[in-house]
Amino acid sequence: xxxxxxxxxxxxxxxxxxxxxxxxxxxxxxxxxxxxxxxxxxxxxxxxxxxxxxxxxxxxxxxxxxxxxxxxxxxxxxxxxxxxxxxxxxxxxxxxxxxxxxxxxxxxxxxxxxxxxxxxxxxxxxxxxxxxxxxxxxxxxxxxxxxxxxxxxxxxxxxxxxxxxxxxxxxxxxxxxxxxxxxxxxxxxxxxxxxxxxxxxxxxxxxxxxxxxxxxxxxxxxxxxxxxxxx
Amino acid sequence: xxxxxxxxxxxxxxxxxxxxxxxxxxxxxxxxxxxxxxxxxxxxxxxxxxxxxxxxxxxxxxxxxxxxxxxxxxxxxxxx
Numbered sequence: 001x002x003x004x005x006x007x008x009x010x011x012x013x014x015x016x017x018x019x020x021x022x023x024x025x026x027x028x029x030x031x032x033x034x035x036x037x038x039x040x041x042x043x044x045x046x047x048x049x050x051x052x053x054x055x056x057x058x059x060x061x062x063x064x065x066x067x068x069x070x071x072x073x074x075x076x077x078x079x080x081x082x083x084x085x086x087x088x089x090x091x092x093x094x095x096x097x098x099x100x101x102x103x104x105x106x107x108x109x110x111x112x113x114x115x116x117x118x119x120x121x122x123x124x125x126x127x128x129x130x131x132x133x134x135x136x137x138x139x140x141x142x143x144x145x146x147x148x149x150x151x152x153x154x155x156x157x158x159x160x161x162x163x164x165x166x167x168x169x170x171x172x173x174x175x176x177x178x179x180x181x182x183x184x185x186x187x188x189x190x191x192x193x194x195x196x197x198x199x200x201x202x203x204x205x206x207x208x209x210x211x212x213x214x215x216x217x218x219x220x221x222x223x224x225x226x227x228x229x230x231x
Numbered sequence: 232x233x234x235x236x237x238x239x240x241x242x243x244x245x246x247x248x249x250x251x252x253x254x255x256x257x258x259x260x261x262x263x264x265x266x267x268x269x270x271x272x273x274x275x276x277x278x279x280x281x282x283x284x285x286x287x288x289x290x291x292x293x294x295x296x297x298x299x300x301x302x303x304x305x306x307x308x309x310x311x
Binding site for chain 2: 057058061065094099100101103104105106107108146148149150182
């Protein structure tokens, strides 16, 4: 099992993802510089958090024109597992690999906090080990996490079970006060129609071992290992 | 030639920035302000002499990169 971790100029969680994949899971991993087009035989590709291209113009808007993104799109089309975390999620949206767009947080402030999310879809390669309906706590750190899409797109996401995580209170209730950024329908993460491309704003890479005080995120990576190892 | 592209939140799309500016203006005493929407302007210089071709080109730029058409509208004006 090998993870490919894309590095844009301005990515800053690439080393965290590499650490989780190699030191914690004992998997192979390779960094893939954004100018490269070879995914180096990765079984799963991660677009990490950070500020690709300084978030100039819009978060993710310039990163999507990097040469590597054509390879990532082709990999995704063939069913390859792709995970976008935070800025990586924003890149997936701008690249059109996931529907919708991000707006600035409704409070107009950068939000850095632990949030609770309800697992709405346990059928993706990155969520298979989380029981559906369970509550997972992960940290967020972002300025543009206010997910939005036209109403018909939101309806389709709901109907097709493509909302993967939803912000909720600690008891799993989706209430506005638990929504850190104003995201439509409390959406924290979504997947594509095939379920192989997943994006979320919270950071599983920042909560994957006990020494960090929270190891809830490791299951996202373990899910990929178990889903892809049995392929 | 010179061309301007204005990019702004689509009508109906929540614009938290515009809302914050509107309330700040109101606090400053500009009580007549009813609504503000905040956008961006790109001043672009291009080679060419046919205003229609320049406009068409700028539209393409807006659709491909300058605007995220999920949430933003745009207009294009050749200015000289």
